[in-house]
Amino acid sequence: MSKKIKIMVAAFALIMFGFTAQAADPVRIGYSIAKTGLFSKAAPSQISAYELWAELVNKAGGLNIAGIKRPIKLIWYDDESNPTKSAQIYEKLITQDKVDLLIAPWGTPHHLNVAGVVQKYKFPMVGNTAASVAVRQIKPGNIWFPTPMFPDKVAAELVKLLQANGVKSAAVISNVLPFSSENRQYLLPALKKAGIAVKVNEQYPPDVKDMTTMLTAIKQANVDAVIGLAYPADSFLYMGQAKGIGISAPFQFLLVGPTIDAFGKAFGKFADGIVTMGHWSPAQKAWPRAKPFFKAYKAKYKGMNPDYLDTAIAYMSLEILEQAVAKAGLDKNKLRQVISSDTFDTINGPVKFKGIENAITPVAFLQQQAGQMELIWPKKIATSKFMKR
Structure with missing residues (x-):
């Protein structure tokens, strides 16, 4: 070479x-x-x-x-x-x-x-x-x-879900953090417009340690739905104290937290029936x-x-x-x-x-049923129907 x-x-x-x-x-x-x-x-x-x-x-x-x-x-x-x-x-x-x-x-x-x-x-x-x-x-x-x-879209669709399941009265409790507060801002007028009476309307700080006063008022109000605009930590707190107080509303919604694996494991069957926001499921065969x-x-x-x-x-x-x-x-x-x-x-x-x-994915809601998360709204992507608690 x-x-x-x-x-x-x-x-x-x-x-x-x-x-x-x-x-x-x-x-x-x-x-x-x-x-x-x-x-x-x-x-x-x-x-x-x-x-x-x-x-x-x-x-x-x-x-x-x-x-x-x-x-x-x-x-x-x-x-x-x-x-x-x-x-x-x-x-x-x-x-x-x-x-x-x-x-x-x-x-x-x-x-x-x-x-x-x-x-x-x-x-x-x-x-x-x-x-x-x-x-x-x-x-x-x-x-x-x-x-x-987005909170304005969530409010509109949540009210439709409530109406579809015969809810006439609700309690709304909300964390003061921005995402919760923004959801509350759009939800309250949407509930009023739909004719759903808000019998309890309370806000609480991010580091809340005790919800018993709010939950006692909710139990006394005997509402059809409890809407907790919560973050993960307060969703866990709500569940623990709601069980002790005996909150039995047939529709119970928590904004953020129930989709976490530890949530279902922590509360077992008591978590069945909890509704939360979410638009994904491994059970949806179209994906x-x-x-x-x-x-x-x-x-x-x-x-x-x-x-x-x-x-x-x-x-x-x-x-x-x-x-x-x-x-x-x-x-x-x-x-x-x-x-x-x-x-x-x-x-x-x-x-x-x-x-x-x-521009494609719809606003949607999940519910824990028999230990599994199921899409219940909207109907076009649902993997199950709403189940009363």
Whole structure:
């Protein structure tokens, strides 16, 4: 072999080694999460979705970035349940850690704060565990929300569900945190318009430790429905104290919490009949991705069920990101265009965005029945009918 040919071969080898090394470099994906603080009991549902997705994608060879597969490396920081700190972390992820992609924090206040950061740096991010009419004021193009559970829409559909099941009177108790308060803002006038009498209407602080006074008033009012606009911690508190006081309303609704696996295990048969918000189920045969996800989750987490609300929404956001990156790569402008215009196949069926909102997935409600979560509303995606407590 001539000296010239040897030099060319060596140069080619170096080039190919460079391409191989570049292809093997991890894609760095950053996020903040409420590992500690007020929302720490809710965040594991989201973390588990992120970790499962990264593991499954890496086992399949890595994240497809416009035809090149690269392993995923998750980079995260504890935002201590502080929305302001969450925004600071996302700025750090973008400007100092130089992450390739972003995934969302937990909760509505955190999303609202982070929205300003992704807008500032024109860095697209698919949100998940958040819904507020306030997000409609955000300029479209850098953040999207896969869940349809916006408070104004939830109120309208919940009232329809109540009417369909003969509810004439209700008690409404609400956490003062933003998502609960916003749901209350739209629910109370919707109940009035529907002719459903609100006999108890109370609010309580985020760190509530005792609901007995409120629950005693509810029992005395003898209402058809109890509507608890609660977060996970207060949903658990409600259940424990409602059992002791003997709350027997045939319709009982808790906003966030009952979809967590620990909820059903903690309360057993007493949890049967509890209604909550959620739009996903592995039993819905129209969504072929749902069952494999469910099985993979249970396999990884030793028989534990995914959170039918937060884990499902978080995983949907990752599927959307994965499919968008496969088409657009890491170019922010191309990624923004794909997310804004394409239809994505998820565990919850097809998703397409109109502005920042999911234009396909309907507002829906789940109910625990015989230890399992079932979709009961709307009828077009229901896996079971409503069951009175």
